[in-house]
Amino acid sequence: MLAFIGKRLLWMIPSLFAISFLAFVLIQLPPGDYVTTYIATLASSNEVVDQNTAAQLRERFGLDQPMLIQYLKWMWGILSRGDFGISFEWQQPVSGLIWERMALTLILALAALIATWAIALPIGVYSAVRKYSIGDYFFTAFTFLGLAIPSFLLALVLMYVAAVEFGQDVGGLFSSEFETAPWSIAKMLNLLSHLWLPVIILAVSSTASLIRVMRANMLDELPKPYVTTARAKGLSEFRLLVKYPLRIALNPFISTIAWLLPNLISGSVVVAIVLNLPTAAPLLLQALMAQDMYLAGAFVLLICALTLIGSLISDILLALVDPRIRLE
């Protein structure tokens, strides 16, 4: 097991390099560069950028150098001193910008994950065990509705109702008095009181598919001989379900942990923008649109690193949970 983990960790290093290079190239592929975009944005409100300023900006940001040189410089900064570069747009070190956002993103992602599982697992099991019952139809219909409604629309509607009908503050993850306050118990509680809305919106869409997966897996397992055997040995129905078929049916859940993080970050972009959440997604989108390449690159790199870590975790968990998997 340890050797396996070690080998996987070593493999991550070249993977990360390849990913970071690809990300860097992709960010630079669109025509123009940060300065073009910057001028274009200002021009949208008929603001004029001095011609000299544009040339000067390009020179200052090193945009006049070949891309490979820019990439190598960036990488060297990260490896030699943990310096992710400067965000063009904000004139701030990138590392200062991303950590708090990433932390909030992880909190939101985990909360949404837990909520999704907490809804999907019991319903999935129930639907499988009580196949074609009224309850099964009810939940199935209900969750399909959730899948069909685009999450940004749900967010807008909920916000409209909350803001216009009930006069509540919507958007963001904190009340204004906590927004810039240092972390404390009160701030955590405040975060929790704001978290439920985005969590519900994010959970609603992913719950439906998970219920179907769970239901199908359980239906596969339930008629198997070991279940019949266990039942014949007099195991209570609940213990029987939890101990054997559920463990195996969980396999797809665990093996998708790796994708969950990037999915929750990229899948929540629209929701985060509509709800004005201070997570990584809106900042990443902005950075991509502005071709603020070091900031965007750092986010992509981190998300990729999380994916790699996630897949390692799911492999380890699978080995623990699923008795059919052996590493040797």
Place this chain on the structure above:
Amino acid sequence: MRDETLSRGVSRRAVLGGMAGMAAMSLVGRVNAADAGGEAPALAALVKDGKLPPLAERLPKKPMVVTPYEKVGAYGGTLRRGLRGSSDHNGILRMVGNQSLVRWNLEFTQVLPNLAERWDVNADASQFTFYLIQGARWSDGHPFTADDVVFAIEDCVKNTDLYSATPAQLSVAGKAVDVTKIDDFTVKFTFAAPNALYLENLATPLGQHPTLFPKHYCSQFLPKYNPKVADDAKKAGVNSWPELFRARCGDIEIPSRWGNPDKPTLDPWVVKEPYTGGATRVVMTRNPYFWQVDTSGNQLPYVDEINFGISQDVESLMLNVISGKIDIQERHISVLANKPTLSQNMKKGDYRLLTLVPSTSQQCQIYFNITHKDPAMRKMFADKSVRQALSLGINRQEIIDIVYFGQSQPYQAGPRPEHPWYNEKYARQFTDYDSDKAGAMLDQAGYGKKDANGFRLRPDGQRMFFTVDVIPTLYPDLVDALELVKAHWAQIGVDMKVNTIERALYYTRGDDNAHDAQVWPGPGGLDPMLDPRDFFAFHPQGSRYAIPWSVWYTSNGKNGEEPPESQKKRMKLFDEARSTADLDKRGAVMKQIFDIAADEFETVGLCLAVGGFGIIRNNLHNVPEKQPDSWSWPNPGPAMPQQFFFTS
């Protein structure tokens, strides 16, 4: 007692000139009154605790007196406004950062004193002597003097490590301005050649450099004053001292201007919660040393704080407006499509509407690329009768009715009808819809043959086809307008493609001279001197009908392509206008330019630019309900938000 220029400048209404003077005199007697009517209660409390010097020591001896728009206001309240998450630093600039040496009047027609209480200009407009307000202070209490102005230009703006080229405003004939100190409160700007427009330019946001960098603070980031600055940069985690300077002292138009709460400013409000990459809001708080008072001697601003909420999405900003959570807003929401929603919810949100007078001239200017790389295309677009025919082939009234709700009139180019330099011929020629005449003109120009689909053929046998670039995310209305134009042109046998592309690509195509035609709102309606890009090839990115010519002009003939005589003549005339101090003479020169431009008919316009709008909460007062909408008049800044106030 008071300087004449100052009081004339300060008051828009003549009758208040005298009042302003009296108020300033009475100020000295009132500041230490127990009820402290002259300053905000919070500041009065700080003074009482000894944490802040008394008002009389914080204000200039003769503070600048601002005549409130409606009435003298009351202190208090937080003004709420919205920003977007990215590149919206100028949203703050427009509200807060408007304290230059001079400023615009409300009508956008005259330059008024601001931090300079008066000035002298020599006969050929190459030397400007500014007399600064004596005793004005930076927001940390440090005096603002001639040294700051000299430092800002000589040590910062002219420093080639910070600005590899001097900003266009501050250099004439390829040479940077020289700024010298006459005494503590007098500075002289000397240009290498006449620069008659300098005062107007100084009143625009790009003219803020002289008052942007406090010497006592920003000098610590320059090697000349601080030999250890390289180490400081390293400690701060940036690569070089110019980066450190930029991060700490900012520049006119970069986000980091609002990212450092430590930097002293001359603005009515100072940064409390900065605008940084991760920010979800920006909070500005009252500057205790602000150097302006109202006509009763009360220190401005009235409003305690400004809270800029950052919305990623315009819809959520709209939601905030409708539910009454924004006090004044026009930026981002002012597109015509939002007007019905905002009008309907006026009661619910408890706000009234604000009218913006566009400073632009044309809603949709079509720039055919007269300098096209393909010789056949170039020949076609360079033919004046082709352009005239295409203009006659557009049914402008239909576009106005359908796309602009009837709120405009057919228009070509040039200053707006209310401007004194309005040119009837330039503005209205070839705006009638006459497809027969258009067809006949195209026949005559050599485009008479048609293909099987009824489209005209060029002399070389190719179809008369071109693309028009437009940015849908930026100007959705222009896409709709162009679709109608496409249909109109199809009727006269011309095939056009509405080419919807992304912003950066639009710019790159223009920079490479790779476009057939592009559209953009045509500027110069109220500010024809500041942005004459439609009148001749002036702007290497904006004069899209002949970018190589404008490159030739801006590079003094070194690059680009030599333009024809009529362009060169206009370039000369404009240079002449720019160095003519007398406004009437300048107008006469500019009118010659408009006459030539009207004859040449280089651009094709659709209709007069349509005004935007905004909202003001009903409890917010002293806000002019009609304001120019311009970057040169960075609304609402010149309407002086420091004298806005709340009731209840």
